[in-house]
Amino acid sequence: MNYRTSLSLIISAAIAFFCAASALGSSLFEDAGAMFRSKNFGSAAVKYLEVARTEPANAEAAYYAAYASYYAGRKADAIQIFWYVAKKCSSSKHAVSSRELLKKIDSDYAKHSLDPRFASLPGAPSAAVTVAATHVTAPTSPIEDKKKLIDELVQLTPRRSNRPDVTPAFVAEIKDGLNQFSLPILRFLKKHNCHIIVCPCVIEADFRMQGYSPGGYWEGATMEDVPALFDFKNIVIGQYLPDTAGGYRQNDGGLGTIRHEIGHAIDRFSGNLSQKDDFKHARVWDYPYRAEQRAKLAYFLGGGRGDAEAFAELCAFKFGGRTDKRRTETCNLLQSLSARSYPVVEKVLEKLETESP
Numbered sequence: 001m002n003y004r005t006s007l008s009l010i011i012s013a014a015i016a017f018f019c020a021a022s023a024l025g026s027s028l029f030e031d032a033g034a035m036f037r038s039k040n041f042g043s044a045a046v047k048y049l050e051v052a053r054t055e056p057a058n059a060e061a062a063y064y065a066a067y068a069s070y071y072a073g074r075k076a077d078a079i080q081i082f083w084y085v086a087k088k089c090s091s092s093k094h095a096v097s098s099r100e101l102l103k104k105i106d107s108d109y110a111k112h113s114l115d116p117r118f119a120s121l122p123g124a125p126s127a128a129v130t131v132a133a134t135h136v137t138a139p140t141s142p143i144e145d146k147k148k149l150i151d152e153l154v155q156l157t158p159r160r161s162n163r164p165d166v167t168p169a170f171v172a173e174i175k176d177g178l179n180q181f182s183l184p185i186l187r188f189l190k191k192h193n194c195h196i197i198v199c200p201c202v203i204e205a206d207f208r209m210q211g212y213s214p215g216g217y218w219e220g221a222t223m224e225d226v227p228a229l230f231d232f233k234n235i236v237i238g239q240y241l242p243d244t245a246g247g248y249r250q251n252d253g254g255l256g257t258i259r260h261e262i263g264h265a266i267d268r269f270s271g272n273l274s275q276k277d278d279f280k281h282a283r284v285w286d287y288p289y290r291a292e293q294r295a296k297l298a299y300f301l302g303g304g305r306g307d308a309e310a311f312a313e314l315c316a317f318k319f320g321g322r323t324d325k326r327r328t329e330t331c332n333l334l335q336s337l338s339a340r341s342y343p344v345v346e347k348v349l350e351k352l353e354t355e356s357p
């Protein structure tokens with residue numbers, strides 16, 4: 001049994017626990033539980049953290065904030081919070097479980113066990129950070145590292161047409177989305193000089209795309225209708241999409257879109273894994289045998305581009321899934337029919353989590 005499997009078992013128990021305990025908790029705690037149960041781990045983590053900050057004695061809230069962070073792909077945050085539970089709520093039963101889990105997921109267990117910076121919730125100043133103000137050479141915490149890295153990864157393309165400008169709220173949403181990825185994944189993007197370019201519409205990153213029809217889209221669609229893309233170098237995300245009345249609507253794919261495009265980047269920068277025998281052979285075995293499934297998953301079929309899309313989408317699933325209803329459905333369906341190819345993707349991502357500097 002690998003640790004992922006054992007975590008899955010524990011998380012099932014956690015979900016059962018919430019069904020019983022939520023009636024007793026605060027409404028914020030209940031909200032967090034509901035998000036957790038619906039596998040919206042990123043939002044659940046934020047809510048649980050809020051509870052843990054306002055109720056420092058609530059070991060349970062912090063413990064599940066760590067779990068939700070882990071499942072949202074924010075391993076560094078999860079480790080930080082599990083340490084908080086282990087050290088600051090040491091008399092709670094959750095402290096014991098936290099240490100057990102940390103032994104499995106924290107490769108620097110012994111070091112962090114003695115490090116006073118690993119005793120506070122993410123975003124809160126720890127004792128050591130306060131001390132660090134007088135010591136210029138003190139190392140930065142993983143949380144600070146991540147924020148700096150995200151600021152470096154995100155680039156803005158100024159408006160070059162009559163579309164509206166990108167709003168600060170949209171940029172904040174993208175940054176918040178990136179914050180849900182683990183440090184090794186973000187460092188992997190940085191290592192390959194891959195930026196997340198935010199612009200009013202994807203074609204503004206390169207007007208040569210204008211008028212071209214994107215593969216796998218509906219008849220008459222143009223590149224303007226594409227919410228985000230990976231151009232083999234950078235990830236480009238547009239805030240506005242054309243609406244049917246000749247105006248613009250917001251790109252609401254958000255975090256799910258970022259998860260998919262980062263999947264493309266990982267595929268490419270790892271040597272086009274989606275076009276290698278391992279993945280392609282697995283995909284042949286996973287070919288949907290029912291016509292209605294094939295119709296729903298057409299975007300991911302046909303080899304070549306279809307395999308690259310499937311690879312990216314399975315990465316998106318592993319990172320926590322899609323965030324809009326239509327794509328959540330196809331993403332989940334694809335994963336459920338990828339008995340052979342999903343493990344190939346899982347292996348790639350797990351290796352990346354442990355090997356990246």
Ligand SMILES: [Zn+2]
Pocket residue numbers: 260264309312
């Ligand atoms: Zn794609």
